[in-house]
Amino acid sequence: MLFDKYIYKLSPEEFYDFLTSYGKGVEVLSEGESFVEFALYEPVKGLKPVKVIKVEIIKPENVYRPIRVKNLMVLPSWIKPVVIRQGGAFGTGLHESTRLCLGLLQEELKPGWSVLDVGTGTGILAIASKRLGADRVLAIDIDPVAVEECRHNAEENCVEIECLLGEPKDVRESFDLLVANLELDIFRHLWSKMERLFKHTAIVSGLYGKESVREFLSLCGLKPAKIRSLKNWYGLVLRI
Ligand SMILES: C[S@@+](CC[C@H](N)C(=O)[O-])C[C@H]1O[C@@H](n2cnc3c(N)ncnc32)[C@H](O)[C@@H]1O
Known part of the structure; x- marks a missing residue:
């Protein structure tokens, strides 16, 4: 300006x-x-x-960057930190499929929404949802190590998340937003149990290559509101 x-x-x-x-x-x-x-x-x-x-x-956002001095990180106030232990679960933020979800969450999630994170791994997407203003967040995973990591990371980030061992069939309620970074093969088996779990918005990732996106879209029968890709990994936004 x-x-x-x-x-x-x-x-x-x-x-x-x-x-x-x-x-x-x-x-x-x-x-x-x-x-x-x-x-x-x-x-x-x-x-x-x-x-x-x-x-x-020039906006401060274009000038100030996080500053690292050895093990200390100084962050500008508009940066929303997500601290993740490098443990035994998937979800450090390095993988393209996770980063697609992190980007789409920032575009889609409105403060006060409820969020279900299916296949939470470290809890990275659940914690990010809380940082972005989500109200209730339920994170589920079938791997006990992931549930333990998610609980630890939630505590480390001082956010309240329900981290439970389970899969979509175990969830009874419906959430404003569903985020699921899984794989095409898992979606093939699980989507029929997942479609009732979101009220209006779903972020789906973990799809590799255009053919997987096509197959996923014919599986769910929805038109994507957004399609994003990083190095041939795809993330979609679905709305009903
Ligand atoms: C690719 S990782 C995603 C981790 C994290 N959400 C992220 O975006 O980085 C997929 C996770 O889904 C979990 N998972 C696989 N099948 C599942 C199922 N049927 N129900 C719930 N979680 C499942 C795995 O244990 C794994 O932690």
Whole structure:
């Protein structure tokens, strides 16, 4: 976005008088014995600028990056951290299928929604859902190690998630959003049990290659609202 930057030049006495009456900060550009040159982002009544230039205001998001010093990480306040133990479960965030879900969750999930994460692994998607403002989050997995890892990671991230050993047939309720990063073969067996588990939005990933996407779509009989890919891995958004 472009803004007008007003450059003024006053004697030091005039400048300090002005500062006292102005009551806000100014950007001092240069100072000499007989002058102070300074800038404001608004015109001042009674003062004539020496020039007005157009400047682009850069958003802090485009400047500040996470800073790592050895084992400490300093994060800008808008970054939402998800801390994951490198244990025995799938879901460190390195895999494309997980990253597709993390991206789509940020686009789809609205604060206050309930979320079901099928095949939670480390709990990475469940924890991310909480960070994005989800209300109730249920995370299930058939692997006891994953359930243990998910519980540990939820605690580490100070978020409340129900992490249960189980599969879709064990879930009785329906959730606003279903996220499932599984595999085509698992979807072949499970989709009929999963379609009743979401009220309106599903994020599905773990599909490798276009042929898997085609087969999955004919299996679920829905038109995808979004299709994303990373290195031939696909993530879909479905809406009913
Ligand atoms: C590819 S990992 C995904 C982990 C994590 N959600 C992520 O996105 O990185 C798939 C997980 O699904 C679990 N899983 C496989 N079959 C399942 C089933 N029938 N019901 C629930 N979880 C299942 C596996 O144990 C594994 O932890």
